[in-house]
Amino acid sequence: MPLRTLETWPHGAIKLDPQNTRFALWAPDAFYVSVELENGQSLPLLPQADGWFVINTRCPAGTRYRYNIDGELEVPDPASRAQAGDIDQHSVVVDPLAYEWRHSTWLGRPWNEAVIYELHVGALGGFLAVEEHLAHLVELGVTAIELMPIAQFPGERNWGYDGVLLYAPQASYGSPEQLKHLIDTAHGLGLAVMLDVVYNHFGPDGNYLHRYAKGFFREDRHTPWGAAIDFRRREVRDFFIDNALMWLLEYRFDGLRLDAVHAIEDPDFLQELAQRVRQQTDPSRHVWLVVENEHNQASLLEQGFDAQWNDDGHNALHVLLTGETDAYYADYAKNPTEQLARCLSQGFVFQGHLNRHGQARGEPSGHLPPSAFVLFLQNHDQIGNRAFGERLHQLAHPDALKAATALLLLSPMIPLMFMGDEFAAEQPFLFFTSHHGELARLVREGRRNEFAAFSAFADPHQRERIPDPNAPQTFEASRPTLTVNGASAMHEFYRQLLQIRHRHIVPHLPGTRARNAQVLGFGAVSASWCLGDGSQLRIDLNLSDTPVRHMPQVDASLLFEHPPGSGQRLDQGTLPPYCAIVSLTAAAPLLHLDGERQ
Numbered sequence: 290m291p292l293r294t295l296e297t298w299p300h301g302a303i304k305l306d307p308q309n310t311r312f313a314l315w316a317p318d319a320f321y322v323s324v325e326l327e328n329g330q331s332l333p334l335l336p337q338a339d340g341w342f343v344i345n346t347r348c349p350a351g352t353r354y355r356y357n358i359d360g361e362l363e364v365p366d367p368a369s370r371a372q373a374g375d376i377d378q379h380s381v382v383v384d385p386l387a388y389e390w391r392h393s394t395w396l397g398r399p400w401n402e403a404v405i406y407e408l409h410v411g412a413l414g415g416f417l418a419v420e421e422h423l424a425h426l427v428e429l430g431v432t433a434i435e436l437m438p439i440a441q442f443p444g445e446r447n448w449g450y451d452g453v454l455l456y457a458p459q460a461s462y463g464s465p466e467q468l469k470h471l472i473d474t475a476h477g478l479g480l481a482v483m484l485d486v487v488y489n490h491f492g493p494d495g496n497y498l499h500r501y502a503k504g505f506f507r508e509d510r511h512t513p514w515g516a517a518i519d520f521r522r523r524e525v526r527d528f529f530i531d532n533a534l535m536w537l538l539e540y541r542f543d544g545l546r547l548d549a550v551h552a553i554e555d556p557d558f559l560q561e562l563a564q565r566v567r568q569q570t571d572p573s574r575h576v577w578l579v580v581e582n583e584h585n586q587a588s589l590l591e592q593g594f595d596a597q598w599n600d601d602g603h604n605a606l607h608v609l610l611t612g613e614t615d616a617y618y619a620d621y622a623k624n625p626t627e628q629l630a631r632c633l634s635q636g637f638v639f640q641g642h643l644n645r646h647g648q649a650r651g652e653p654s655g656h657l658p659p660s661a662f663v664l665f666l667q668n669h670d671q672i673g674n675r676a677f678g679e680r681l682h683q684l685a686h687p688d689a690l691k692a693a694t695a696l697l698l699l700s701p702m703i704p705l706m707f708m709g710d711e712f713a714a715e716q717p718f719l720f721f722t723s724h725h726g727e728l729a730r731l732v733r734e735g736r737r738n739e740f741a742a743f744s745a746f747a748d749p750h751q752r753e754r755i756p757d758p759n760a761p762q763t764f765e766a767s768r769p770t771l772t773v774n775g776a777s778a779m780h781e782f783y784r785q786l787l788q789i790r791h792r793h794i795v796p797h798l799p800g801t802r803a804r805n806a807q808v809l810g811f812g813a814v815s816a817s818w819c820l821g822d823g824s825q826l827r828i829d830l831n832l833s834d835t836p837v838r839h840m841p842q843v844d845a846s847l848l849f850e851h852p853p854g855s856g857q858r859l860d861q862g863t864l865p866p867y868c869a870i871v872s873l874t875a876a877a878p879l880l881h882l883d884g885e886r887q
Contacts, residue, residue: 300314300456301368302380302382302383304350311343312332312346312348312354312366313341314334314341314342314367317340317501317502317503317504318504320359322356324346324357325357325363326348332344350383351381352381352382354381358500358501364497365497366380367453367497369381369456370383371383372460375443376453376454380457385539388465390469390541396571397481397576398481398575399799401799402432403481404433405432405434405706406434407434407485407705409436409437409718411445411462412708412767413708413769413771416458416464416467417463419436420471420474420475423478426480430786430788433544434481436483436484438484439459439484440459440486441460442495443724444722445461446723446764447721448721449485451722452492453494453495454495456532472540472542481543481575482544483543483544483545483579484544484545484546485545485546486547488529488532488548489518489552504525505528506519517552521555533545534566534569538570544579547578547580550580556589560589560593563594566578577596579594579663581600585637585640585650585651586652587636587640587661588652590657595660596660597663598663598668598705599637599663602665603664603666604618605621605628605638606666607621608621609629609812609833610681610690610693620639620644626812629814630814632662633814634806634816636657639651640655658701658800658802659798662703664697664704666690666694668705675717676754677719677756680714683715686867688852689867692832692851693869694782695828695869695871696828699790699828700818700828701794701803701818701820711780712771714771716767716770718769721758722759724759733757733759737753737755785849789848798821801820802818803816809829809864815828815829816830823877824873824874827845827873829864829869830869831865831868834867836863836864837863839864840862842874846872846874849869849870850870851868851869
């Protein structure tokens with residue numbers, strides 16, 4: 290990998306050779322900038338055009354430093370590659386080429402093979418501790434892990450969406466070398482590694498850009514986190530796009546999940562990011578780009594991005610499994626079965642349809658392949674944004690949940706599970722931070738006020754029961770027990786389903802298209818897809834407690850049934866309660882011109 294230069298990587302402390310480093314800071318609102326080394330040296334940066342301050346100096350890897358702005362304020366490097374502790378500690382010069390990769394020929398995995406396991410690095414104990422779970426995940430049938438955001442945030446406990454130093458792996462999780470070792474180990478086991486990145490805002494604590502680089506923000510547009518990031522500026526665009534390239538090129542992540550891109554006001558930034566990633570990564574590599582996007586912009590999935598998290602599918606399934614219709618689930622309260630059928634046959638539920646606020650949301654998506662949608666029954670948001678972080682197995686009928694799990698793991702959409710799903714982990718996943726003082730109070734009160742729209746918490750006194758995000762025990766309660774010694778029943782259920790997926794579905798996913806999805810009754814649908822080899826996959830699903838009449842599929846092979854015997858009852862014309870029946874019909878043989886079958 291070539292060394293970076295000012296022209297190709299302008300932000301941060303860039304190693305020029307083993308003994309020399311270039312420090313570059315974009316500070317258009319500063320008059321004077323110096324780099325303050327931990328050994329006491331103070332080196333003035335030279336002002337350049339367009340608000341840049343730069344110096345090339347003798348400085349080896351491992352040197353600790355800060356920037357001084359106008360002799361008034363010392364700040365970390367916004368492009369710090371590592372921190373010597375928390376955000377108020379020194380930044381550290383890092384040699385990106387120092388790590389010796391053991392699996393340097395790894396090229397990733399095709400997107401159709403993706404079975405994604407989302408995890409929180411801190412809750413599992415850090416980068417080295419995550420490595421201990423990799424072999425278990427491979428045995429289960431997982432092909433990719435997705436790390437919740439790891440960019441440096443304030444304190445030691447955080448979901449990661451409060452990151453302020455986007456180039457620095459969180460110091461409490463481990464060093465850059467330990468992160469690379471995790472990725473390297475995963476590759477050696479055949480696991481791809483994705484990273485969740487946040488490019489729509491900075492966290493509220495430890496971000497000093499407003500003091501010396503106001504151009505990062507535009508005050509005429511605001512997001513839920515404050516002034517929007519101004520992607521119209523080249524320096525700002527490069528800051529974020531180069532960050533994406535750093536994770537993909539230097540750390541060899543196999544893909545990125547871009548958080549809440551609906552809060553990015555400049556859609557051409559996303560297009561440029563995808564374009565530059567595709568241009569600057571080896572074309573022989575499989576690099577995945579996935580978005581979270583409330584706007585359901587199907588067009589974005591034809592502009593360099595592979596897929597979108599399908600919240601619509603989750604929400605319809607959640608209403609059917611739990612009966613909950615508070616807050617955003619109200620959009621799925623009236624016709625959840627019809628909405629699930631639309632999701633299975635067309636991708637998004639909302640494709641220009643009006644939501645509960647009377648606003649049109651989404652774009653037509655039926656022309657996209659099923660693999661353009663990441664489906665899940667729960668994730669960090671859908672568990673952690675509950676007041677007490679309950680998991681789905683604590684809310685749904687156990688057989689209904691198993692039926693929905695069969696749909697998740699055997700449909701042609703890309704499945705995602707959250708850490709602990711495979712063991713029906715009893716531990717919650719709560720919202721946690723480690724803020725202090727007034728910010729801690731605001732976060733605690735804001736968290737509790739978020740639930741005012743839920744009937745169970747309409748009374749302010751009830752909201753006082755919601756755990757304090759800043760309390761250490763809130764974090765400790767969220768650390769799952771992943772039992773790997775002896776498989777639980779749920780673990781074996783997941784393993785069986787994923788074996789079927791890899792054997793019968795994954796090889797034929799390219800070229801798959803949805804055929805139709807029929808509503809059979811409340812909570813009951815029959816969906817079918819034409820796989821890439823011409824065979825037909827069908828899933829008959831009933832999440833209700835009532836049997837429904839349905840026609841069996843002729844000449845189909847049964848891939849899976851839950852509960853046992855469900856397929857026999859379907860042969861008799863009845864789809865039982867709480868069941869999933871998955872069948873496959875072989876492709877019709879081709880005819881030669883002389884009428885002979887191949």
